[in-house]
Amino acid sequence: MTRSCPACGAANEEDEDFCGSCGTYLGWSSRRARTAAPAPEVDAPARPAEETGPPEGDDAPPVPSPRPAPAPTPVAAPTPAPVAEEPPSRATPEPEPAPDPEPAPTPVPPPAPPAPVRPAAPAPVRPARPEPPVEAEPVVAVQPGVPIAQRPVVRPVAAQEETNGFPCPSCGALNRPGRKFCGRCATPLHPGEQAEPLPWWRTRWPFDRKVRAGSGRLVRGSVLALLIVGLLIAGFLLVPAGRYVIEDVRDKLGDTGEISPTGVTASAATAGHPAKLATDGVTNTYWGAPKAGASLTAEFEKPFRLVGVTVHTGVSTKPEAFQKGARPTQADLRIRTKDGKIHEKAWSLTDKPGEQTVRTGISDVVSIEFVVREAAGQGGGRPIALGEIEYFKRT
Template identity: 50%
Template structure:
């Protein structure tokens, strides 16, 4: 009987296929889980990650996203500043535009200054409180006996100045310049309807205002033919003298006077 052949231990022999055995999962300890999660939270899911990580261990979100550029100031969003061009590109155009805007603003301020100033003073007149002011001198171009010009500033509305006829004038002089807001005129001889109808009245008055620098401003005023006070709004600055000229008389006949009972002036308080 022949002896059994011996097998070379280094020889490669065929093997039958076998079922692969999966490696057993490794269960981490609680301490390892805590160490893994120590660090800053993920911006997407909030999971804690170690500082050296670049992506989240749960959702794979980037832990260090690129920072957004700082927003531009508002003036950089307006043409011609909004362009981000190379150095020197468009500088000449932008300079000309800025220069034109500055010149336009300066010109507008110069031409609109009087209108803006007048509007400002008018608002102050409406918001402020009007205060009465009394002239230091009253002069008339003419008066009838017993009815001098001072009757128009005595505070009594049943006494009057009797003018010799149409075109007669009163001149009021004040101690210092002021802002004239209102003029209240009591036309006729009295506020009583009976006394008012006895004398003639002027239905038009020329209000001439002279400022401290000598400039004059004329305003034609139409009065109502009724007893009582009538307010005239003016809004004139630096007033020094005021002259009233009576025109357009009504019911003027023989034996009747052209009467003016009271004139009151108000300044801005």
Template identity: 50%
Template structure:
């Protein structure tokens, strides 16, 4: 409905978009046709690349909320993964998994010393690669220390107990059924592990899994067959690192 315009109303002002009648600035509706004077802004035009298939898509209601939820979920998962790796238990599990999936290669110590050894049976014979030569100690509690030039991840330890892999030679010397291992890491932290050995000739593998190893000490205990004229024999010790 169109109402008549009185003469005393100001003829200057914002023109109505419908009937073009001037209106005072404070008015929200036209004084003649009551049409709204403030137009609703339409959506901004899309960039040209959004008008080309396959980018030509309509934005669905709530799509922004979904994006925010996905971003929050990604951040939470990243924080959980970081916490898992930083915690000692999570870090150890991660390293153990890498040990199982990776390959191992032998590593040779730079120096070998012992607290006790019989003549002709020095401690360095445990790393010469020959299982028919051995280190012999005169008493239980004797230890051998292996020092390495640079830190490494110790995955496995292979011990050939006794004097030889040969059953006949094996029985001629005493053997240690328990070896106390002390591993010193790069940061000075000491890891201790008690190793029980079988009283039989041949190699025995000991899983370890310690990082940044610099020094390993093996102490012979619980000997069997130790009599006068015999020593506690240890034929070979092999160390393996993760590649």
């Protein structure tokens, strides 16, 4: 005989406790085959074994309670309703056929009451006869339960206080020798000495960068050294240009002062208007040049840094008197230094009264020559008037 697994429906032998396909325990749903018992004697004829309803069990459909028959007339058993088929996954053992009883006359049975209809349930069946007692199920083995380990019990233990050791500088707790941090507050027990402050130049970029192995310190040092060497070479080759830039900045930022020449001479002059009248400090007197090409030369006692030259052209600074005399409009400055070198500078003058200044920026000047190149208002034999000329040095 075989029995089906209630989980997967696989067939298994009767003496097997676990399914061979899925391993499900088969002892919970197994029952031994019921032993057939002789049918009790009743007035109604016995039904054949095929009409007997399915045995009661865990998987049998519910059976309604039997209805009593009328007292005067014996009621024959109604026609058995079709037995609901059980799912293939829960097969029940077939009962053994009972011996056929002798046929007996049966009265005409009254119409049977209609069977109650239940949704989603098998059709009701005829009340079955009381079944013989079923033997108790055998005691079978079960799977043991999983043991649960008991949780450990934490027992408070008093902390052992150190009786000797190094005291913590923060909380005062004693710590055993060899510890580096306090066991209570984690404060360093032996803080190192404070590092000495770095020199000021180590706090400036790029010297303030921390150096570690393989960080490119050699490369940066080499580049810095090459840059310094290049600046030195460039400064050596460009000394004149660098010096000129430095001196020009000093001229613009420093103070200036007027310097008077030790002697003034002219290549030519008209009567009553000598060369010294161009440096007397007033503008209503003037040096009169008879024609273009005449020059005025000023000599100085010591070399100095010439910052600029200022002139007042014309016979007067008043506009109505300025137009009555001739005045220079184009001139050249010839500046000689103590080494004998002459610096020439062209100067275009505005034909209007007032001072006009030109910046020079020449060092070690010893003499300055003012040469008239062009003039305006020369008609009628009027001389070319230079009212005043001033020289400024750096102080």
